[in-house]
Amino acid sequence: DGGITQSPKYLFRKEGQNVTLSCEQNLNHDAMYWYRQDPGQGLRLIYYSQIVNDFQKGDIAEGYSVSREKKESFPLTVTSAQKNPTAFYLCASSIPGQGLEQYFGPGTRLTVT
Amino acid sequence: KNQVEQSPQSLIILEGKNCTLQCNYTVSPFSNLRWYKQDTGRGPVSLTIMTFSENTKSNGRYTATLDADTKQSSLHITASQLSDSASYICVVHQAGTALIFGKGTTLSVSS
Numbered sequence: 001d002g003g004i005t006q007s008p009k010y011l012f013r014k015e016g017q018n019v020t021l022s023c024e025q026n027l028n029h030d031a032m033y034w035y036r037q038d039p040g041q042g043l044r045l046i047y048y049s050q051i052v053n054d055f056q057k058g059d060i061a062e063g064y065s066v067s068r069e070k071k072e073s074f075p076l077t078v079t080s081a082q083k084n085p086t087a088f089y090l091c092a093s094s095i096p097g098q099g100l101e102q103y104f105g106p107g108t109r110l111t112v113t
Numbered sequence: 114k115n116q117v118e119q120s121p122q123s124l125i126i127l128e129g130k131n132c133t134l135q136c137n138y139t140v141s142p143f144s145n146l147r148w149y150k151q152d153t154g155r156g157p158v159s160l161t162i163m164t165f166s167e168n169t170k171s172n173g174r175y176t177a178t179l180d181a182d183t184k185q186s187s188l189h190i191t192a193s194q195l196s197d198s199a200s201y202i203c204v205v206h207q208a209g210t211a212l213i214f215g216k217g218t219t220l221s222v223s224s
Contacts, residue, residue, distance in 0.1 A: 004156075024168035042117070042202070043157075058212075090156055101147070102212070104156030 002025060003027065004105035006091050011110045013085075021076045021108045023091035029103070031096045032074035037088040037107075046089075049074055050096050078110065085112045115140040117205050117215035125221045130193055134218045136186040136203035144208035148177050148188050151200045151217070160188070160201075193222045 004025040006016050013019045024027040025032065035043040045058030049068040063082025068074055074093075078085045088109050117138045126132050135170045138146070149157035161170045161177040163186070170177050174191045190197055203215040 006156075040216060042216045044145050044214075045211065088154075092156075101159055101162060104149075104158070107154065109154070 004093055004103055005090060006089075006105040006108050008107065009108060011108055013110070013112050015108045015112055017112075018077055018079050019085075019110065019112075020092075021078070021089055021110070023074045023076065023105060024072055025074075025091075025093045025103075025105075026072060027093055027103060029093035029095055030072075031094045032068070033092040033094075033102065034058075034064070034066065034074070034076045035090040035092065037090055043090065046076065064074065078112075085110060115205075115207055115213050116143055119201075119203050119211050119215040119218050121218060122216070123219040123221070125223060126193055126223050128193060128195055128222050132190050132193060132220065134188045134190075134201050134203075134220070136188070136215060138184050138186070138203070138205045138213070138215075140184075140205040140207045140213050142208040143181065144182075144206040146177075146179055146186050147204045147206070148175070148186075149202040149204060151202055153199070156200055164217075190220075195222050195224060198222045 007022045033048040034046040044060050046064050047066045049055035065077045090107045091105040094102040120135045147162045148160040151157040160175050163179045165181050165198040176189045179186045200219050202217045205213045
């Protein structure tokens with residue numbers, strides 16, 4: 001059963017702690033993306049990766065970090081430097097070239113208190 | 114500025130009724146326009162994708178239209194069902210660069 005998985009679905013952390021969100025895909029897609037979704041706002045791009053061992057900052061990369069050591073995996077770390085980390089985080093993948101369709105994971109809701 | 118504006122922000126309709134959601138964009142250069150459906154707490158799922166030359170595309174009870182001259186798109190839902198309750202997101206691909214996301218229209222279908 002092909003698709004994108006994100007875990008956990010809900011995550012709670014204390015302010016000042018780093019936290020890593022998991023994203024795995026078995027669609028054999030080269031490109032992967034991380035978005036942040038806040039109420040009443042459109043999705044905003046955090047980081048993207050077109051190929052293994054390479055990634056680029058999106059519009060709101062400050063306070064986040066990523067790695068792309070395997071084609072299937074693109075974990076996102078929310079660091080303590082991110083001022084407003086509470087949000088819904090979505091991972092997506094696609095064949096390189098954003099003209100083609102992006103497939104989204106189920107999302108992780110992160111709450112930091 | 115490259116923007117995607119959706120209207121209305123929210124909509125409530127009775128089950129079985131039709132509705133139309135609007136999307137206006139100022140993105141240039143244009144590559145394609147997509148409509149996604151996002152259930153609460155879930156990831157978006159693609160409904161349609163249209164390129165410059167396509168005026169209409171259907172996916173079951175969902176029909177999207179595109180007028181590239183006026184930079185407008187609509188999503189028409191026929192014979193709505195309770196399961197259509199969701200957020201509908203219009204996304205425009207700026208050729209060679211980024212996806213520009215609208216803020217979405219929240220549709221509530223009541224019985």
